[in-house]
Amino acid sequence: MFFNSLSFAIFLPIVFVLYWFVFNKTKSTQNALLIVASYYFYSCWDWRFLFLLVFSTFLDYYTGIRIEKAKTETGRKFWFWLSISINLGFLGVFKYYNFFADSFSELLNGFGLQTSPLLLNVVLPVGISFYTFHGLSYVIDIYLKRIKAEYNFVDYSLFVSYFPLLVAGPIERATHLLPQVKLKRNFDYQKAKEGIYQFIWGLVKKVVIADTCATYANAIFDNYESMNSLSLLLGAVYFAFQIYGDFSGYSDMALGMSKLFGIDLLRNFNYPYFSRDIAEFWRRWHISLSSWFRDYLYIPLGGSSGGMAMKIRNTFVIFLVSGFWHGANWTFIAWGFINALYFLPLLLLKKNRSNMETVSLYWNWNSFKVILSMISTFSLTCLAWVFFRAKSIGDAFDYIGRIFTNQRFLPQYLENERYNYEIVLLTGIFVVVEWNSRTQVEPISGRYSSLKLALCIAAIVALGTYSDYKEFIYFQF
Structure with missing residues (x-):
């Protein structure tokens, strides 16, 4: 069910x-x-x-x-x-x-x-x-x-x-x-109302974003040998939004429906794709699991109290175990190892506790650097997601290698599939909505909430009617 x-x-x-x-x-x-x-x-x-x-x-x-x-x-x-x-x-x-x-x-x-x-x-x-x-x-x-x-x-x-x-x-x-x-x-009417809004927004993430992106991500990953560089890049980005919409959508639905019963659950996502470094990403992605490993594995192993060698060891242990928790496949272990490598420079430079505040942008040079850091963090995350999605480590390396060797950036896949340009536009709109909502629990509340709710339900019905993709990725873990 x-x-x-x-x-x-x-x-x-x-x-x-x-x-x-x-x-x-x-x-x-x-x-x-x-x-x-x-x-x-x-x-x-x-x-x-x-x-x-x-x-x-x-x-x-x-x-x-x-x-x-x-x-x-x-x-x-x-x-x-x-x-x-x-x-x-x-x-x-x-x-x-x-x-x-x-x-x-x-x-x-x-x-x-x-x-x-x-x-x-x-x-x-x-x-x-x-x-x-x-x-x-x-x-x-x-x-x-x-x-x-x-x-x-x-x-x-x-x-x-x-x-x-x-x-x-x-x-x-x-x-x-x-x-x-x-x-x-x-019964708390206000909490129940918030719960309905949050559940609906989670359903939008799942049905409108994740399930739609899944169709295209699966097609690209399943046929990656015949894809050019642009198509392979799109596949990695599509999967990034698929897994985010799928899992954070589930979490939003869980938190929302729980509010209907007067019970608050832990927040599990906090706009991770707007992170400025990989340490911030892991403070914002699957928060309940990250904090679980921190409290019950990282700290008992010595945490950050020892020398640098101990910190590095504990960091790799946490990421490798986290990868293995996700599934019994070497691809998940490789995914954890890659994220540990991403984290290592921040640890060595003692910058892993930077960027603790909510990101903001202004018309200045510093904001330009912030945008670059968010883009670079998202890009590294997408490369790591290739290992998470691939059937084997060999397939993952082959996929990434073809991104850099299939030097064709023509809109091959965009032109071969229906509505692909529309999906790119839809994903862009979703990013804008997420950005404007990053200081809120969910974006439906506030001004024009009834109109936004109606638009969300219309999008769910319109795209969900034709979607055959129902399962949640994290049900397999």
């Missing part, structure tokens, strides 16, 4: 009406309804994997209490590592086993030892990377005595399985979400 599907358009209003008009008497009834709705929502993907979600929920709930009640440090460590091991074990089996088996087999074949790896014929449970990280952060925080264990199983279950964020985040923290689910929510 996709957020942009007809079935979800029926599901969400039903849950909303039941939540506010039938199960609104107490916090417990509100939470119970949301859990039932969340489990139904998840079962629509594959009901067989409900047991994984329920087991993961019970495991972290129980071990969290056992860690808190343990009388000795040995007992605390036992329950802590039991939870960590089982959680990562499930993630490893379902997401990474075949990758490691294949890679090890290829390594042995390289030494002349012919092997046939035993592979698992399993489907990756949707959202497993996200709800596993919810539970991990909860257990780690209890072990480090940052929070108390939650004894109400219903409340904890909702924290893990809350359907707006269940399959693709944002990755919530117990310190932020649990206090909200432990209180009865009262």
Whole structure:
């Protein structure tokens, strides 16, 4: 059940009406309804994997209490590592086993030892990377005595399985979400209105921008050997806007629909393509994941407290693990490694904490340099996205190599496909809207909100009617 599907358009209003008009008497009834709705929502993907979600929920709930009640440090460590091991074990089996088996087999074949790896014929449970990280952060925080264990199983279950964020985040923290689910929510018209606007804008990003760009990005990447340099550049840019519209659109829809139920989720994107360096980009892209790795991996490894060698090591560890988190393919690891290389000069020059404020432009020389820095950062990001999108590292290098060797910048692809010039114009308009909205939560509110809402809905209907591309990219992670 996709957020942009007809079935979800029926599901969400039903849950909303039941939540506010039938199960609104107490916090417990509100939470119970949301859990039932969340489990139904998840079962629509594959009901067989409900047991994984329920087991993961019970495991972290129980071990969290056992860690808190343990009388000795040995007992605390036992329950802590039991939870960590089982959680990562499930993630490893379902997401990474075949990758490691294949890679090890290829390594042995390289030494002349012919092997046939035993592979698992399993489907990756949707959202497993996200709800596993919810539970991990909860257990780690209890072990480090940052929070108390939650004894109400219903409340904890909702924290893990809350359907707006269940399959693709944002990755919530117990310190932020649990206090909200432990209180009865009262209907707030203004918050609900903001939620509708934010949901609609997220749907625009997904249906109008991401799905449209996906059609052209897929066509170029799938036939890149026959494309000239301009077409290959367009393909990289199209994918950059596809993945941004797809993932940030999902996050906006998740945050928006959650406001309908009186719950605030963590902001996951903050206009990353207007970043002036790669460090700023990572402070603005997939914020919940970046901050998760910072708090639970980078800082425990020593963070920035040691010498430069330690800082470099920790930086590469974070980016490589982040790449591997996205998928079991060497392309994702290469993508993480490339971003670490991008980050390295800023770290060495101690400029990785520059550009903390919201970008602004004026009619002066400094603004011209800011524009150049944004363009260069976006260009580097697009090159890295090629590795993220390519089927193999070899394909990625070949794709990028052809950009510089196919020295033809004629509008080959623009002329071969219908509406390609219009898509370039549409993407340009989207950039302008994003720029003008960078100090807001979403661009529909404010003056002429009704007109802007009508235009957004018209665009969704007009382009969504003819779109066959429904899936969200991050559902595979």
